[in-house]
Amino acid sequence: MKCLIVLVALTTLAIAKPAARIVGGEDVDPPGKYPWQGSLQSFSDFHSCGTVVISNKYVLTAAHCVISQSPATRKVVLGMHDKDTRLEGNPTDYNIERIDNHPLYTSGPPTYWANDVAVLTIEGTIDLTDQYVSAIGMADENSPDFSDNEDCHITGWGRTRGGGPSPNILQEANIDVLSPAECRANRPGQIYDYHICVGKRFTADQGACQGDSGGPLSCRHNGNWVVAGITSWGNSFCATTQASVYARVGFSGIRSFIREITNM
Structure with a gap:
């Protein structure tokens, strides 16, 4: 993206909207x-968004995934690998006790899905002894911008192309994290401190899509996995010529919100 995508982005700005797939x-x-990856579903088992396990009680997702929902309308499925056939892993349903959306979340322009994070409190506790389920650490206010980290990955069951199919098997992509300056150059006038951008600098062939929203940008930092971002928004039709945008977990306004709800 540093070379190819920035040049393309400056000439072909697309309409932004919440993202949902891995392209x-x-x-x-x-x-x-990726045992912290979960699925936000209806009680008819329809996958709508990703989730991220941060403890045996709390799960993160994007605020836009749950802003109009109540705990009675959604569940979290953890330990899942193949979302349609459910033959591998150990898919387990968890009911939601409470939904807390970031109080300063806003959708669309001009703030471009500001503070797009929600904390889901799970009824009972999550079984972290399950070999397919574990919590991930979180980036904090002192974390780097991850733009030099070569071990960052995006995951999800989102569409594999704009308007395309939703995969059965969880997808992953080893992704480049753009620096704040690269991110702003890639998406002029659309990026704020609560955002973090990802893509492929030189091939421009990977990104997030419909169905990936709420899932993690996971980076290995000092030997440990941390969630650096929560999938938020991207281009219409999931074009990868511009960056996919995530809510930056280490942004002080987001991290303090999570800490207030979870004491973590």
């Missing part, structure tokens, strides 16, 4: 490789 990814192997 240019591949099947996760083995099952449970």
Whole structure:
């Protein structure tokens, strides 16, 4: 993106909207490789968004995934690998006790999905002894911008292309994290401190799509996995010539909100 996408983006700004899929990814192997990845679903088992396990009680997702929902309308499925066939992993349903949306969340322009994070409190506790489920650490206010980190990955069951199919198997892509300056150059007038951008600098062939929203940008930092971002928005038809935009977990306004709800 530093070369190709920035040049294209400056000439072809597309309409932004919440993202939901992994484009240019591949099947996760083995099952449970990203055990903090979950699925936000209706009680008819329809996958709508991703989720991120941060403890045995709390799960993160995007605010736009739950802004009009109550705990009675959604569940979280953890330990899942193949969302349609459910033959691998250990897919387990968890009811939601409470939904807390970031109080300063706003949708669309001109703020471009500001503070697009929600905390889901789970009824009972999540079984973290399950080999397919574990919590991930969180980036904090002192974390780097991850733009030099070569071990960052996006995951989800979102569409594999704009208007395309939703995959059965969880998808992953080893992604480049753009610096704040690259991000702003890539999307002029659309990026704020609560955003973090991802894509492929030189090939422009990977990104997030419909169905990936709420899922993690996971980076290995100092030997540990941390969630650096929550999938938020991107281009119409999931074009990868511009960056996919995530809510930046280490942004002080987002991290303090999570801390207030979870004491973490």
